[in-house]
Amino acid sequence: MHILIIGAAGMLGRKFAARVAADGVIGAAPVTRLTLVDAVAPVAPAGFEGDVVTHTLDLSVPGSAEVCVAGRPDVVMHLAAIVSGEAERDFDKGYRINLDGTRLLFEAIRAEHMRSHYMPRVVFSSSIAVFGAPFPAVIGDEFFTTPLTSYGVQKAIGELLLTDYSRHGFMDGIAIRLPTICIRPGTPNAAASGFFSNILREPLAGKEAVLPVDEGVRHWHASPRAAVGFLVHAATMDLAPLGWRRTLSLPGLSATVGEQIEALRRVAGDRAVGLIRREPDETIARIVAGWPTSFEAKRARALGFEAESTFDEIIQVHIEDEMGGVVAV
């Protein structure tokens, strides 16, 4: 199998590549080749025994998508995107990267299909940002998409295009709406959602973290390990049962900030919890109030997608995968 990862330098792209390198297979098939693409130079995963090709390019520049597809990868993992805040601030850049880039990729695949009957599996990472408030407490699989950000619009359009290109037989695509990834490794960042990870990751490392909202705030989470599992499953599963409804809202864990904190207390004790400093921020509170809090994800669960069912597990995954099994606090 030859796997192309677009967005290979991002958190999820790197973790997916590392998983493929560690497994040596995807599903039952040996992985012989990785093509890693990103706007910043991607790094080959340690321990991978097959061929690795890397490209540093901008998918939205004409010709780039053809470079990606030239090696006729069996699986195209499309994880590249300008994030929500940037797509909202820079309208042109958001549409160029998130819409035109995606369309150029699908067009390059179609062109190769017309030449040679090429038909790869395409996995497109979509987002719960395709939904916009008001919505029900638990969003069902048939709820409409009314995004309130340009990023959400661009993802919703990507879902529509992916399905149409699949229905026409140009590719075999699936779009997956990932929950918020928690605990995100790395350092605290400026994203409005950052605190969901910060209040666990920082105390586990013995550091202070800021909580800008109250403990009743509920959100939708999955660990990085679960997210990588989603990508592997999407790359290998039989898509026939999906028919032409090729987009899935994925399972996750709906939890309040208070529940996150109680899980932290169970796993790492009162001292860890004591490192969380309340610093209410009206702006962040308002942004977060417009986000979905829970999904049924019935179809995705029935199709074999699995996430964590407690926050204790999510914290344990972080300790195992990012801290070598040792809590610092």
Added chain:
Amino acid sequence: MHILIIGAAGMLGRKFAARVAADGVIGAAPVTRLTLVDAVAPVAPAGFEGDVVTHTLDLSVPGSAEVCVAGRPDVVMHLAAIVSGEAERDFDKGYRINLDGTRLLFEAIRAEHMRSHYMPRVVFSSSIAVFGAPFPAVIGDEFFTTPLTSYGVQKAIGELLLTDYSRHGFMDGIAIRLPTICIRPGTPNAAASGFFSNILREPLAGKEAVLPVDEGVRHWHASPRAAVGFLVHAATMDLAPLGWRRTLSLPGLSATVGEQIEALRRVAGDRAVGLIRREPDETIARIVAGWPTSFEAKRARALGFEAESTFDEIIQVHIEDEMGGVVAV
């Protein structure tokens, strides 16, 4: 008021222009100028006393959208599209006209907005083709869009773009999903939906018509007069109550073919009904089975959109508007 009609040579474009010419106003505002645009030469409506400018152009050719917007119309009525069958057969042409054309129009409006704070009302004619089977017997306002044609995908993308451009303040847009127009004037055409109109229009004119499906088939209808009313209302109503959910499924009449025929019998008698010839067509039956049969259209009704409530009315509208009030049979 200056009104731009794109798709001005189409059935709906011509009827809307004729209505504006007859009224002399839209809402309460005098209409002083019409700009009529189509790929085939548009014709100025009879009796209009203001200025008329016509352009024969392809919206998807770079520069065309700027020509449309150059006169800074107060209302942009975007009715132009490649129809469903053609968009499905010619993938490139469908995306070029229905997606790129629409996006170029919105981009031209945005460019003018950035220069001069221009912000027109934009009415985009969408379609119930954004829905794809299976769906409930009555589709609610929050049901998801899973189009099964490229045309439906292109319309769904147009809805998303329109909302995003409106939310950013570049224009003040509304997308309306029209029911199937019945009774469509003119001659029988090859469209799979043609028979819904043919079985009424032809007998009313004393001619035979072919019915390719059985009488239990249910569909969603509104008259051309109601459709023009939708466009006028969309062009003039306050859009603030819509928030950023700028797409509406419009009201219509859900009726079976049998109910259509009984209405024909009441209005024009047994002799008219006797002109309908049953000629079952499996292909058409299969296509039609994948179409929506009814909508709640709660939001649109609450916002003042109105359609017919009986097929007798729909037939009467045709007799008045297309036959000078006289039935031929």
